[in-house]
Amino acid sequence: MLRAPSDGLTFFFNEKELTLRNIRAGVPFSGSINGVRIGDTFDDVVARLGRPYAGPLDVGDNNKAYVFRVSPNLFRASFDNTQKVETMFEFVNDR
Secondary structure (H helix, E strand, C coil), X not given: CEEEHHHCEEEEECCCCCCEEEEEEECCXXXXXXXECCCCEHHHHHHHHCCCCEEEEEECCCEEXXXXXXXXXXXXXXXXXXXXXXXXXXXXXXX
């Protein structure tokens, strides 16, 4: 795992192969992943990525997460109780 807290990023690696597996973005991340930004609404995300592939998943205190297929990867957005993106995960395809 490699953390860049001042950028709101955490990178997760396959321990054996040392390849990138997952990127987590949260506050204060100011960029976008797949066109989605922290603070976007659920409707904003659906407009950009289409209907969720999976979810809702219960995460945290009354928060919900949804998984979207963004070929060839999966993207998960966790929404707070106001339906705004709180954290994002990009799951990197290992092919």
